[in-house]
Amino acid sequence: MDDDLAAALLRTLRSPGRLPGRLLLTGWFSFLHGEATAGDVLAQRHASELLERAGVPYDTAWSPGFRPGALSLEAARPEAYDTLLFVCGPVHGPQVAALHAGFRTCRRLAAGVSVVDPADPAVTGFHEVLARDGAGAPARLDLAVRAPVGPLPPVAGVALSSGQGEYGARRRHDEVNERLTGWLAGKDCARVPADTRLDTDDWRLCATGEQFLALVSRFDVVVTTRLHGLVLGLRTGTPVIAVDPVAGGAKVTAQARAVGWPALVDADALSPSVLDHWWGWALSQEGRSAAARHSMG
Incomplete structure (x- = not known):
């Protein structure tokens, strides 16, 4: 395999x-x-990183849907640049082709891309294409493989409850879920849905209790509004942040008290500061040790 794509781009x-x-x-x-x-x-x-190594001044254009407030293609002035570089993904279709029209005065380069149809105007509009694969190009290592990265963040399993109409006016499920997921969206973590519902036909769900325990055991922390999210998380020795979605407390609170688990939040006491406190505790050595004592592994 020819993996010198980065070197070729630098040259x-x-x-x-x-x-x-x-x-x-x-x-x-x-x-x-x-x-x-x-x-x-x-x-x-x-x-x-390669542009900085080469001493090339540059800006990055981001989708406003992904990074609101950053420089967008629409706001980038073509006359401010003499070169356009397109990286990763397939070079095809009208969106890529439109770059050539919008930045016609620029030297246009593509690197680390897949070329499906060499005759596509999206491809032919580039002055030079350093492909990672396709149309007879040598296989080259994708640019993402050696990208600089920081420390990997924790993985949070998220098991949420809905329904439970038996609690009537005490239900706070919708409000709790909205506030909890909004808070989680702001945390630097990998969020993984962990539905306790089993299904033998749906590949996205576990089919056995053992499969669910295997899943939960891989997490660094479980955030849950479900009774079994709490007790099964602790059974694997995984720290849990349990939020009772019923005002005044119900079965989640009862189970937390039964097992002596401190990271419990009442629906009416839910706030980012309280969640942040338990997040820090759950990921600390103290929290991990507390969870390990509950493990039945």
Whole structure:
């Protein structure tokens, strides 16, 4: 495998007489109706590192749907750049082709991309294409593979309750779920739905209790409004933040008290500061040790 895509991009950027004065870095993460995948964004990060290494001034265009307030393609002035670089993903379709029309005065490069149809105007509009695969191109290591990354954040399993009409006016499920998920969206963590419902036909759900325990045991923390999210999380030795969605407390509170688990929040006491406190505790050595004492592994 030829994995020198990064080196080839550096050579292109540094080619005699062609060093960009200012470059616009783009990709599918730039399109309002595109998508920002983990691979796209990590490829962007690697490309940024290479541009900085080459001493090339640059801006990145982001979709306003993904990064509101950042520079967008619509706001980027073509006359401010002499070079456009498109990274990652397939080069095809009208959105990519539109870059050539909008930035016609720029030298246009593509790197780390897949070429499905070499005759596609989206491809032919580039002055140079450093493909990772397709149309006879040598297989090259994707730019995302060696992108610089920071410490990996914790993985949070999220098991939420809904329904439970038997609690009548004491139900706070909708409000609790909205506030809880809104808080989680702001945490630096990988969020994984952990539905306690079993199903033998739906591949997204566990089919046995053992499968659910295997899933929960991989998490760093469980955030739940369900009784069994609490007790089964603790059974695997995983710290749990339990929120009782019933005003005044109901079965989640009862189980937390039965097992002596402190990270319990009442529906009416739910706030970001309270959740932040238990988040820090659950991920600390104290929280992990407390959960380990409840393990029945």
